[in-house]
Amino acid sequence: MIIVTGATGQLGRQIVERLLTRVPADRVGVSVRDPQKAQAFADQGVRVRHGSFTDAASLAHAFEDASQVLIVSVDKMGEEAVRQHRAAIDGAVAAGARRILYTSHMGANASSAFQPCRDHAATEEALRASGVPFTSLRNGFYAASAVQFAGHGLESGAITLPADGPVSWTAHADLAYAAAAILADEGLFDGPTPPLTAAQALTFDDIAAIATEATGRTITRTTAPDDQFRKQLVSNGVPAEAADRLLGIFAAGRAGEFAAVDPTLGALLGREPITLGTILSEQLSSDDGR
Structure with missing residues (x-):
């Protein structure tokens, strides 16, 4: 079974939607903090279970029978983010997953000037240390962030x-499509992918x-x-x-x-x-x- 975490978030939801066009619903499970928000997936035959990166017992239940686990990175920064990602990796290993995937970033680097990129680099190190084959999706910078930054200026004219500097702003929809394609084909990408960019x-x-x-x-x-x-x-x-x-x-x-x-x-x-x-x-x- 393919398990996707964070399936009620902007990226995770679209990944599951795309995945359901490639594999039967009974082969897909989601691990979410609030199962009620994933009712639409349950109605399609997706296995919906509560899972929290701060609750190992919940992950053991949510990841049960996992062949692959896609860990969608948390909306945190610093040690808290890395700690939660490590907990999810440990949960996937304990569940016997044969591949772990993770939504990383094109700029993942321990010396990055941007904290989340340092967090992604630390998470990738934890993946390497897990002993389980992994794929790190080096996603381009979300285009939604560019729109948010420009926000008021688009109205005011300034x-x-x-x-x-130049940024490869990339659409959530495209990154979701790519993640679903990679989940559906276990032979694609061992370790970090090339930058998945516009x-x-x-x-x-x-x-x-x-x-x-x-x-x-x-x-x-x-x-x-x-x-x-x-x-x-x-x-x-x-x-x-x-x-x-x-x-x-x-x-x-x-x-x-x-x-x-x-x-x-x-x-x-x-x-x-x-x-x-x-x-x-x-x-x-x-x-x-x-």
């Missing part, structure tokens, strides 16, 4: 952010230009000094530690950590990956329709 790496200057074309309005890109941006975040209620970690995205971007472009995702999709321009256009259309 995107004001720290200096950045076909272009874009800066926020590029994004401002794309948004200008999409809206017909001039949208500019202004660079804010890091310290000024941090003060603004904190004044808006963002905890100082979170603000520092957020700035790490831009520091890592300037260092080129997210600039790689690779054809692997397109090959898995059988088409060109969804562009950020398409995602921005859909977002802007949605906003106009409110």
